[in-house]
Amino acid sequence: MSRSCRSYLLWFAQEHTEFRFAEIKSLLSLFKIEMRFIKQPKDIEPYWLVEFNSENDVKLLASRSVSLKNCMELWAHGKTVSELHRKMKEYPMHLIKHYFEPSKSFKIEVETFCKHVSQQEKVSKIEAFSYLPMCGRVDLKQPDVKMQYIEYYGIEANNPPEEPYDVFFGRWVTSGLRQLIKKLSLKTRKFIGNTSMDPQLSLLMANQAKITEGDIVLDPFVGSGSLLVAAAQFGGYVLGTDIDYLMLHGRTRPTRIKQTIREKDESVKANMEQYDLSHRYLDVLVNDFSASFWRNDFKFDAIITDPPYGIREATEKIGTLKKNYKVKEEHLPTHIPAKIDYGISNIYGDLLLFAAKHLKIGGCVVCWFPVFREDYNEKCLPSHPCFTLTANSEQGLSKVTSRRLLTFEKIREPTVEEMQQYTCNISDFREKYYEAREESRTERRLRESKIRQDNREKHELSKSLT
Ligand SMILES: C[S@@+](CC[C@H](N)C(=O)[O-])C[C@H]1O[C@@H](n2cnc3c(N)ncnc32)[C@H](O)[C@@H]1O
Structure with missing residues (x-):
């Protein structure tokens, strides 16, 4: 030496x-x-x-x-x-x-x-x-x-x-920077949800996304905004979107056991204020990720996200299975659209297609991906010709399941053909998850009907708030 x-x-x-x-x-x-x-x-x-x-x-x-x-x-x-x-x-x-x-x-x-x-x-x-x-x-x-x-x-x-x-x-x-983990602890955070990301993992994600001063960072499945907090901490200007109106308005059921109703000022913005990061906060918007509303030439520096797996929250997008469905003119002002299932292949396909269009070259997408350990091999991961997979680490969730933290770096712009629809050929984690839990048909019907009931309640509440 x-x-x-x-x-x-x-x-x-x-x-x-x-x-x-x-x-x-x-x-x-x-x-x-x-x-x-x-x-x-x-x-x-x-x-x-x-x-x-x-x-x-x-x-x-x-x-x-x-x-x-x-x-x-x-x-x-x-x-x-x-x-x-x-x-x-x-x-x-x-x-x-x-x-x-x-x-x-x-x-x-x-x-x-x-x-x-x-x-x-x-x-x-x-x-x-x-x-x-x-x-x-x-x-x-x-x-x-x-x-x-x-x-x-x-x-x-x-x-x-x-x-x-x-x-x-x-x-x-x-x-x-270990002291930051304590500072951003979920225990003392103003606004959290059922799937808020642990601060250490959020900070690791922001580091893997190589966020630096002045970057514009998006979380398209933003939930309670934990990943935005981490990205802002490292100098990112952050924004997020989520399909859940109630979540973004801090009106979902409280997550803390002892809390019966949410405080009036719970929100992603309030979290940013709590950590003196308001100047880094751009906004959060209600949006179904499958229906992108961004200008074609708009570019982000990084995307960090934890898409829904359909276990603790529903994976849904706007749509209906009814043929030729049309909303009557008089219902349009208060109409809240119906939702259909949003399969994992489509979610990750849409994510990489979106990133291919809207990420700068060299920018990173950092996201979680659920897997069944026994089925896992690199070929079952999402991929896209405009990206190279630069990191892939596993966090065990149970004996049989884990989630992998994937980092994709954009290496080139998409061709015209590659700008069209893109579906990843990956198996649906949820099907296997419920099979492995040996959930009986009755149990599954009950659980699904509970999710539907929750969704109906949310729907009604959203209506009353808009
Ligand atoms: C795992 S959670 C994200 C949690 C978030 N990282 C946090 O710290 O709170 C996934 C989020 O995706 C949202 N989501 C589900 N389907 C969606 C869709 N089609 N478009 C946008 N967001 C969606 C859910 O409402 C949920 O908030």
């Missing part, structure tokens, strides 16, 4: 680990950062050993990453404690001696990953570094230089080995 490229230890959160690679890959591409692995990472390990060309690169990466917890400049790495200290003693001191000047306060932090050790043991681990020429005063609150000593005992907290597998020492450089 050349000394101009420093080694860094990236320490990740052990949560939603399956999205780690996709997030970091997107951020490296967004900021045009080069990163090289010193050691090929293993999926189960919470750390990566890497090289960057400059420390600014690692700071930039961490300034956007929600998977990343901490990052340190690695001074020594050993398989045992004695190997670590031997290597640290051999480290070219002239490269780091300025951190030990008398004017610089310092602190050494000890972490034993997956093993509890007493405070006294921690102190003796710190004292083992007494050979370092530190001259400044110790400051435990706001040190000028924070060093980190980490012993890694694997990931099984209930059964850690006697000795650590790996030991690391270095200078803390920066932290990731």
Whole structure:
């Protein structure tokens, strides 16, 4: 390793680990950062050993990453404690001696990953570094230089080995954006719905979509707008559409168990105000995605969305199965159109066709896609000739089902033929879902009649509100 490229230890959160690679890959591409692995990472390990060309690169990466917890400049790495200290003693001191000047306060932090050790043991681990020429005063609150000593005992907290597998020492450089997850928690959010997206996943989606300052971002199945919050947080100007009038007007049944009626001012806009993001909010509009109303030449920078799967909410579009159906002139002003089923193949076909027309080249569509684990192979994913699939990570939902977070990057404009209808040839998740649950015909009839009843109530309420 050349000394101009420093080694860094990236320490990740052990949560939603399956999205780690996709997030970091997107951020490296967004900021045009080069990163090289010193050691090929293993999926189960919470750390990566890497090289960057400059420390600014690692700071930039961490300034956007929600998977990343901490990052340190690695001074020594050993398989045992004695190997670590031997290597640290051999480290070219002239490269780091300025951190030990008398004017610089310092602190050494000890972490034993997956093993509890007493405070006294921690102190003796710190004292083992007494050979370092530190001259400044110790400051435990706001040190000028924070060093980190980490012993890694694997990931099984209930059964850690006697000795650590790996030991690391270095200078803390920066932290990731984990605090944002708490700030955007659904527990304290003004307006949520039954399918509001968890903030960590929303932020990961916005990162995978490479959203940057000034981008125009659309969620065409916006619901309570969780994805807009994340996109706005990273500088996007956001707008959304949804077929559900009541949802967009904050008039659906309350989601929180203890809440009996919704507050008057619950809305996507109120969420934006809650997080001081109003200046990023363009609007939300009631729209059936199968009937696009956008000007042909209008382009978005990114589309992030969680389309309906038909399990917790209906998958519907405007339409009727009645032949030659015509609404009488006098009913037109208050008419609320009937809806028909919107199959998964059509939803994803429409999404990629829409994105082919309305996304800039290089722009990304980031969306969830439900699958049956046993049936899964890449061929069953939606695809379109104008897009390349750049990320595909799985989140397990149950033993048999999962959803995959897909990122499609637009590589070219569609031809005239490709601007026409586009249906993805993918199997209907719902059919198999209910088969797998061995839902009896009666149960299914009851459940479907409940959805219909809910829809009738919604329909009536929408009428009374318009
Ligand atoms: C899984 S939810 C999205 C939840 C959203 N990400 C959130 O955080 O609240 C899917 C949304 O798609 C909407 N939807 C269903 N069919 C639609 C259609 N044809 N056009 C537009 N939106 C539709 C539903 O009303 C629902 O709000």
